[in-house]
Amino acid sequence: MDLTDRNLWSAFLGESKANRLYTAYGMRALQEGHPEAAEIFFEISGSETVHAMEHLRALGAVSTTLENLRRVVLEERYEGQNMYPRFIERARLEGRAQAQRAFELAMRRENRHLEMFEQALQSLEKKLGVAPGPAAPQATPPAPDSSKDASSGASEISSERTRIVGLERIREVVFGMQDGIISTMTVAASVMAATGKTAPTLIAAGASALGGTLSMASGSFLGSKAEKDLHESELRKEAREIAEKPEEELAELIELYIREGFSREQAESMAGKVSQDSQLWLKTMSEKELGLSLEATQEESPLKDAGAMGISFLAGAFLSIIPYLLLSSSAAISASVAASLALLFLLGMAKGRITGTGIWRSGLEILLIGVVAALAGWLLGHLAGV
Structure with a gap:
């Protein structure tokens, strides 16, 4: 379901x-x-x-x-x-x-x-003209695997939850670094193509990097905080309903278990046991009725999301600026674009490896975006120079 x-x-x-x-x-x-x-x-x-x-x-x-x-x-x-x-x-x-x-x-x-x-x-x-048949059977839940030690299982669950929360932050890292590379590469290439001078190029690229870092970090913080506040509001509402209308919430939990394939007797037994622990009851209802994880909501950190976004953006921007510190004019543009595209491809491959979506496909997707941005930046600078 x-x-x-x-x-x-x-x-x-x-x-x-x-x-x-x-x-x-x-x-x-x-x-x-x-x-x-x-x-x-x-x-x-x-x-x-x-x-x-x-x-x-x-x-x-x-x-x-x-x-x-x-x-x-x-x-x-x-x-x-x-x-x-x-x-x-x-x-x-x-x-x-x-x-x-x-x-x-x-x-x-x-x-x-x-x-x-x-x-x-x-x-x-x-x-x-059909043979008499039984009523629709109720699915029997699988028997628990008792071969694993309980403490080992609990430890594994805890570590897996922490790992998933960490992996979910890959969104901020990938988005931040990708945006830092592409936006800074585009600005630097545009200014260098238009002026042919290193100083204004570095000033423009640096300003873009600093402004982008602050903008992306604050945007990530506000977005994550709004999402966390919404989740916490829904959880508080569910907790209030459990406290004020326990009979209705218990009936809903029984029905949810039945819809998952348990018999009514099994559903009533499980719901009765769950309702004896208010925290477990809230956790179960939030997951089954709202689709929210109580632990995941508690572990959400807008500050960490903002930090991951800001640092990754700044790192990507700095890598795009390095060639302009070492080379000049067209050579710097070519080196910056080549290095940026290579970094984008490697970033895409890393994302694909982590998410299991295929390293080559993921790398090429981000690379294509970078190529389009680089061409747009060069064309803009060339037209401005003319």
């Missing part, structure tokens, strides 16, 4: 819950003599149903009638024979008489629903 599927299921659960709540609110409004409010509740309740159906269609969750009947037979059988009996017993032990009566009524209706669905399934199988 990818992130979009998780988002669709989360949206479906929210729309379905809203439909039932708004219907109940509308009925209460009628009882209290407020038909105008009831009308609004009922109208929007219908809209929520439309939204929920759209989410289901996007998920491809509505199969053929035969498959749908087989699935609901399995689900109704579980609810009537397993889920509600446990709910009734728990309500009885906790002295919740009203809840117990509600569960008992629902169980009787679910058993009647099961009979109706079974009859419909038998009739459809006979009509289609």
Whole structure:
């Protein structure tokens, strides 16, 4: 299940819950003599149903009638024979008489629903001429591999998380150095081609390098901070929902586990254990519902991102300027462009090796960008000189 599927299921659960709540609110409004409010509740309740159906269609969750009947037979059988009996017993032990009566009524209706669905399934199988088949099976999660030592596994997970966080910073390094090389190379080549003098070329290239370093570092800091603030805001919102509406959040977690292939009994068991630890509960909901990693958000560092961006930009810019310190005029342009293109190709190869996307393809991609920029810079300087 990818992130979009998780988002669709989360949206479906929210729309379905809203439909039932708004219907109940509308009925209460009628009882209290407020038909105008009831009308609004009922109208929007219908809209929520439309939204929920759209989410289901996007998920491809509505199969053929035969498959749908087989699935609901399995689900109704579980609810009537397993889920509600446990709910009734728990309500009885906790002295919740009203809840117990509600569960008992629902169980009787679910058993009647099961009979109706079974009859419909038998009739459809006979009509289609297919052999009776089981309801859609629930996927069984793989058994954990107990061959590894627990402490070793925990250490490996921690080190892998740190490694991934470090690798994600390759974006700043590659982007910063690439931009430093290309922008400084272009400025230097343009000024040298236009003036033929080293001093103004170095001044222009140096100013470009300094301004670019400050601009890129501050931009990276602000962008990373905005992203971190957004992630932290979503996590705080989720933590607040867990604290204020634990029953709803627990039901959502159970449903998310079911959508991942676990049986309802397994989902309820896992969700119950997870909910005993508030931090683990938040971590699980943030990953499964929001697609956010609690640890990754905590380890995000706008300052480190800004440092990586600024230093890599400055390094790339300095490497493009070196030929102008040693040579003059056209020789310096040729040497700077050649050195810059070679560095871009090596940078692309390094990026490809780290990301596993192919060193030659990655190197050629960045090299092509550099060639276009170099030609543009030379042409601009040549036209300015004329």
